[in-house]
Amino acid sequence: MASTDSNILLSLAGVCRDYLSGETQVRALNNINLTIKRGEFLAIMGQSGSGKTTLMNILGCLDTPSSGSYSVDGHQVNALNVKELSSLRLKTFGFVFQRYQLLANYSAQENVAMPAIYGGMEKSQRLALAKKRLAQLGLTERSGHRPSQLSGGQQQRVSIARALINGAQVILADEPTGALDSASGQQVLALLKQLNRDTGTTVVLITHDALVAQQANRIIQMKDGHIISDSSQHQLPSDTPAPLGNCTPAAPLQTNTKQHIKCYPRISLWESLCLALGSLQANLFRTLLTLLGIIIGVASVVTMMAIGDGGKQQVLQRIEAMGTNLLQIRPGGRNIRASGEIATLTMEDAQFLTQLPGIADVSPEREARTTVRFGSNDYSGRARGITPAYFSMRNWEIAQGVFINNDDVERYSSVIVIGATVAEQLFPNTQNPIGEYVLMNNSFYQVIGTLKAKGASAGGRDIDDEVYIPITTAQLKLFGRPYLSSIIVKVSSTDLLPTIEATVTQELKRRHGREDFMVRNTATLVEAISDTQDTLTWMLGSVAAISLFVGGIGVMNIMLVNVSERRREIGLRIATGAKPSDILRQFNIEALMVCLLGGLIGVGLGLLISLVLQQAAIAVAFSLAPPLLAFTTSLLVGVIFGYAPAHKAASVNPIQALAEE
Known part of the structure; x- marks a missing residue:
C-alpha cells in the first residue's frame, strides 16, 4: 500500500521479480520493501547478480514486479496503462546510463533535446532548453558536436543534461562512472551531488563500487535479490532468502487521491516526419x-x-480506319461455300440497301488476287472493284492524283488507284505514277491516284498492297461475273448498328429466300x-x-x-x-x-x-x-x-x- 507520507516519492512493498531462464525460474528480487523520500541522494550497492539493476528498472517503470506493489508519488504503478507509464517516465525519471546511450547521428544538443519531443515541446523551445542545460554542465562549446567527438566524461555530462531536460524528479544513474577514468568519474559524481543539493532532485545511484557509494547520503546494500543493509536504518536483520512463491502478496489498490497522471498525446505528424527523415x-x-x-x-x-x-x-x-459504324455483308452462310453460283450478292442488293432508313451509304465490292505490271516490274497483290463510297467509308486519304468517281463507274472507265506498297514496287526511285498505264489481266489501266500508306490491318495483313478500279469495269474486264465479294453498309449512327443489322438480315433473307450471306458488325470487332x-x-x-x-x-x-x-x-x-x-x-x-x-x-x-x-x-x-x-x-x-x-x-x-x- 502506498504510504500516506507526502514526502515519500517512491515506495515498494513486498516486491518480487522472477524470470524464466530456460525451464528454471530465477528470482532477481525477493521481498523488497523500500521507501525513497524526495531530495534523497542514495546509492544502491551490490555485486553483479545482486539485483540492483533489476531494482533500478522497476524504480524507473521500465519493468514491473512479479508480485508486490510499487507507487510513485502516490500513484499505484500496478494500475497504470502503457500511456500513463510512458508519461510517468517522461516527467518523473531521468536515466543516466553507464554507456551513455547517446544517438550517434545526433549532436549533443539534439541528444539532450530528444526526450522533450515526447513531451510535446516545440523544437525551438526544446533546443534552447537543451543548450541551457549543456551550459549549466559546462558544455556550451560542445553543443554542436556529435558523441564521437566528445570525451567519455563529456558524453556522460550530456546524458545527465538529457535526464534533466523534462524536469525529472528522480535521476536513476546506473554505474555512471563505470566507463570513465577516475578524474572524469569524480566530475560526474560531483555534478550529481550538486544537482541533488541545489535543485532537490532525488538521485538514485546504482554501483558496485564502495568508494562511489560513499558519495551518497544513504547506502542500500543488496545481495541475492535482498536488501541486506540500509544506512538510514543501520543494519537490517540478516533474513534468510524467502523461497520462491512466498513473496508478500501485492497490496490492494487504493483509490488515488492525487490528480491523475497527465497523458501526453502522440507526437505530432510533423515531428514523426522529421524523425523519420533524420x-x-x-x-x-x-x-x-x-x-x-x-x-x-x-x-x-x-x-x-x-x-x-x-x-x-x-x-x-487500324480498325477505326475501316470505320466503326459499318456492317460488312459477305456471301455464304451455314454450310454454304462463298463461291460459284451460290455467291449471290449482287449490285441489285446493294442498290436495294441504299433505300433502307438509317443507312448513310453502301459500297459494293469485288476482289481477287491479280498481278499488276508496269514495264519490267510486276507486283502480285489484290485487285478490288469499288464505288467512290469505298474511300470515304474506309477513311482513305489520297497521296497523289484523285479518287475514282461516279462518272468512272457509269462509263466503265479503265482507271486505277493504287496502294502505297504497289506504287513503291511498280514505280521505284520516286517515279511519279500519275498518268502512267499499268497492265492487269491483259487490259491497260491508267493510274489516276495513289493512296497514303496505312500499314497492316488488325489481322496483320498489308492494307497497302491493293489496287482499286470501278466496280463496273471490274465485273466486265476482270471478273466476268456480276456477283459481289462483299457489301459494306455505313450506318448513320453507331447506336443504330444492332437495329440496322437485324433489318438488313431480314430484308436480304426475304429477297434471297434463304440466309446465304453473313453480316458482321465492326463495332463488335472493336469491342x-x-x-x-x-x-x-x-x-x-x-x-x-x-x-x-x-x-x-x-x-x-x-x-x-x-x-x-x-x-x-x-x-x-x-x-x-x-x-x-x-x-x-x-x-x-x-x-x-x-x-x-x-x-x-x-x-x-x-x-x-x-x-x-x-x-x-x-x-x-x-x-x-x-x-x-x-x-x-x-x-x-x-x-x-x-x-x-x-x-x-x-x-x-x-x-x-x-x-x-
Whole structure:
C-alpha cells in the first residue's frame, strides 16, 4: 500500500521479480520493501547478480514486479496503462546510463533535446532548453558536436543534461562512472551531488563500487535479490532468502487521491516526419538500396502499362480506319461455300440497301488476287472493284492524283488507284505514277491516284498492297461475273448498328429466300479486340507489379534489419518517455516515406523510359491511370510491408535493448 507520507516519492512493498531462464525460474528480487523520500541522494550497492539493476528498472517503470506493489508519488504503478507509464517516465525519471546511450547521428544538443519531443515541446523551445542545460554542465562549446567527438566524461555530462531536460524528479544513474577514468568519474559524481543539493532532485545511484557509494547520503546494500543493509536504518536483520512463491502478496489498490497522471498525446505528424527523415538520412546508402526496389517496380508498372495501352490504341486505330459504324455483308452462310453460283450478292442488293432508313451509304465490292505490271516490274497483290463510297467509308486519304468517281463507274472507265506498297514496287526511285498505264489481266489501266500508306490491318495483313478500279469495269474486264465479294453498309449512327443489322438480315433473307450471306458488325470487332488488348495490358501490368511486390518485401526486410540495428535507440526512446504508439508511427512513416519517394522517382523514371521508347517508334500511350495506380500501390506497399517492422520496433523491450552491446 502506498504510504500516506507526502514526502515519500517512491515506495515498494513486498516486491518480487522472477524470470524464466530456460525451464528454471530465477528470482532477481525477493521481498523488497523500500521507501525513497524526495531530495534523497542514495546509492544502491551490490555485486553483479545482486539485483540492483533489476531494482533500478522497476524504480524507473521500465519493468514491473512479479508480485508486490510499487507507487510513485502516490500513484499505484500496478494500475497504470502503457500511456500513463510512458508519461510517468517522461516527467518523473531521468536515466543516466553507464554507456551513455547517446544517438550517434545526433549532436549533443539534439541528444539532450530528444526526450522533450515526447513531451510535446516545440523544437525551438526544446533546443534552447537543451543548450541551457549543456551550459549549466559546462558544455556550451560542445553543443554542436556529435558523441564521437566528445570525451567519455563529456558524453556522460550530456546524458545527465538529457535526464534533466523534462524536469525529472528522480535521476536513476546506473554505474555512471563505470566507463570513465577516475578524474572524469569524480566530475560526474560531483555534478550529481550538486544537482541533488541545489535543485532537490532525488538521485538514485546504482554501483558496485564502495568508494562511489560513499558519495551518497544513504547506502542500500543488496545481495541475492535482498536488501541486506540500509544506512538510514543501520543494519537490517540478516533474513534468510524467502523461497520462491512466498513473496508478500501485492497490496490492494487504493483509490488515488492525487490528480491523475497527465497523458501526453502522440507526437505530432510533423515531428514523426522529421524523425523519420533524420533516420533515413543517417542510413543514406541503405535507404537508396531500399528505394531502388520500389523505383524499379513502379517504373516497370508505368512503362509496361504505357506500352500495353499504346499497342491497344494502335490496333484500334487500324480498325477505326475501316470505320466503326459499318456492317460488312459477305456471301455464304451455314454450310454454304462463298463461291460459284451460290455467291449471290449482287449490285441489285446493294442498290436495294441504299433505300433502307438509317443507312448513310453502301459500297459494293469485288476482289481477287491479280498481278499488276508496269514495264519490267510486276507486283502480285489484290485487285478490288469499288464505288467512290469505298474511300470515304474506309477513311482513305489520297497521296497523289484523285479518287475514282461516279462518272468512272457509269462509263466503265479503265482507271486505277493504287496502294502505297504497289506504287513503291511498280514505280521505284520516286517515279511519279500519275498518268502512267499499268497492265492487269491483259487490259491497260491508267493510274489516276495513289493512296497514303496505312500499314497492316488488325489481322496483320498489308492494307497497302491493293489496287482499286470501278466496280463496273471490274465485273466486265476482270471478273466476268456480276456477283459481289462483299457489301459494306455505313450506318448513320453507331447506336443504330444492332437495329440496322437485324433489318438488313431480314430484308436480304426475304429477297434471297434463304440466309446465304453473313453480316458482321465492326463495332463488335472493336469491342472484342479492345477487351483482348485490355487483358494483355493488365497482364503486362501484373507481371511488372510482381517486381513492385518484391520491392515491398525488400522494404520489409531492410526495415526489419533496421529495427534490429536500432534496438538500443528504440530502447532509449522508450526509456525517456516515448510511447509504443510513437515508435510504431515513426517506423511506419519511415517505410511509407521510402515507398513515397520511390513511387515518385519510379513514376518519373517510367514516364522517361516511355518517352524514349516512343522516340524509338514503339507504340506508347500516356494516361493518368497507370502512374496513379503504380504510385498508390507503392504507398500501399509501404503501409502493408512497413507494419511488421514497425510493430516489432514498438514491441522492443527497453531493458534488453539497452543492455545489448
